[in-house]
Each structure stands twice: as structure tokens, then as C-alpha cells.
Amino acid sequence: MRADARKNRDHLLAVAGTALTEQGVEVSLRDIARRADVGLATLLRHFPTREALLDELLRTSFDELTAKAGELETSGSPDEALVSWLRDCVAWTTEYRGVVVLMTAAIEDPESALHASCTTLRAAGARLLARAQAAGMARTDMDGADLFALVAALAWIGDQHSLAPRADHLFDVVASAVLTGTASGDGRGNADGA
The missing domain is CATH 1.10.357.10 (Tetracycline Repressor, domain 2)
Known part of the structure; x- marks a missing residue:
């Protein structure tokens, strides 16, 4: 995986971890993407x-x-x-x-x-x-x-x-x-x- 792709993936995981702690496992994927300042398609490309x-x-x-x-x-x-x-x-x-x-x-x-x-x-x-x-x-x-x-x-x-x-x-x-x-x-x- 390229360094920039790894960085984006790690950022998504960090944001998702915070959202999961705050809202639980039913947190919206759309909300995670918004918090990470990426589109939903970007999130789904990393995590389908x-x-x-x-x-x-x-x-x-x-x-x-x-x-x-x-x-x-x-x-x-x-x-x-x-x-x-x-x-x-x-x-x-x-x-x-x-x-x-x-x-x-x-x-x-x-x-x-x-x-x-x-x-x-x-x-x-x-x-x-x-x-x-x-x-x-x-x-x-x-x-x-x-x-x-x-x-x-x-x-x-x-x-x-x-x-x-x-x-x-x-x-x-x-x-x-x-x-x-x-x-x-x-x-x-x-x-x-x-």
C-alpha cells in the first residue's frame, strides 16, 4: 500500500475509533466519512x-x-x-x-x-x-x-x-x-x- 493510502486508511481508522467510542457500533458510516473529511465512496473503497x-x-x-x-x-x-x-x-x-x-x-x-x-x-x-x-x-x-x-x-x-x-x-x-x-x-x- 502506498504511503498516502496508508495515511488515509489510518486517519479513517482513528476517526472511526473516536466515533465508535462516542456513538457505539451503530454509528453511521456517512458520519464517519464526514468526520474524516472524505466522501462516503472513499471510506467504502477502504472498508466496503x-x-x-x-x-x-x-x-x-x-x-x-x-x-x-x-x-x-x-x-x-x-x-x-x-x-x-x-x-x-x-x-x-x-x-x-x-x-x-x-x-x-x-x-x-x-x-x-x-x-x-x-x-x-x-x-x-x-x-x-x-x-x-x-x-x-x-x-x-x-x-x-x-x-x-x-x-x-x-x-x-x-x-x-x-x-x-x-x-x-x-x-x-x-x-x-x-x-x-x-x-x-x-x-x-x-x-x-x-
Whole structure:
């Protein structure tokens, strides 16, 4: 790619990242083009679909979270590694409003531009969960798909204005329910709903 084309592409990605943070994944491509001071055709020449733009924009973050999971697999205790990765994953997903909807849809759609990145990320979390389970530190009645669903649920909570102040507390509640020996002592949390 020529240097000027690379510069234009990088500019479009920077503008799209800001727009995505402000407006969420439903931000208009026309709005991104306007903010970048280019025509819609120019944006579409670089990124022919919304998913192509989002894949390019989000893939680096997915790769970073996947790499972090790999590092955590070999360092620290399995329970701390799992919770650390889970916290980072939830924090990142709340940065871009609505991204968890795209991620969960992409997991189910092999044709999605985001499919490979999302399935790789889910597998990385599943390995951390399996490590904690093998060490007797996490409940064994859940899998990577369950963990990914919890990330989505916790991100949704953080995305709701009225619930956002409780997000950290609810993260701790969920984490203690995933880990064994915490909350109620049996890894199943408080069954009273109190």
C-alpha cells in the first residue's frame, strides 16, 4: 500500500475509533466519512462494509486480549489469571457501546469478518477457565461459551447508564460465582438471591 493510502486508511481508522467510542457500533458510516473529511465512496473503497471497518478497528484489541490470555496461562495463579483477563475483557467491551452484540453474532456466523477474531478470543478465555477448573479453582459446570456470555452480560451492565455505578460490584459478584471457594463457599454463589 502506498504511503498516502496508508495515511488515509489510518486517519479513517482513528476517526472511526473516536466515533465508535462516542456513538457505539451503530454509528453511521456517512458520519464517519464526514468526520474524516472524505466522501462516503472513499471510506467504502477502504472498508466496503461496516463489518470490514469494525474488523480492522477491533482486531488489534482482540489480538491484545488473546495475547494477554496466553501470557496469563503461564503466570500467576489460575484463579487470578482468569479474573484478570475477564476484567480486562469486560472493560474493553464497555469501551465500544454495542460491540458485544456484534461479537456474539460473529461467533455464530462463520462468514462474518469478525468471526475468526471472536472465536480466537473466546477460545483464549476458555483455556484460562479450563486451567482454573483443572486446579480446582473454578466451577466445572461452565465452559468457554458460558464465560463469553458472562463477558457480554457484564459489558451490557456497564453500558446501561442507570446500572453502570454498580458494574464493579456486579463484576465481583459474578467472578466470585465462577470461582470455587468464594461467595457461598461452594462456587455456586448465593442461591437466596439476596
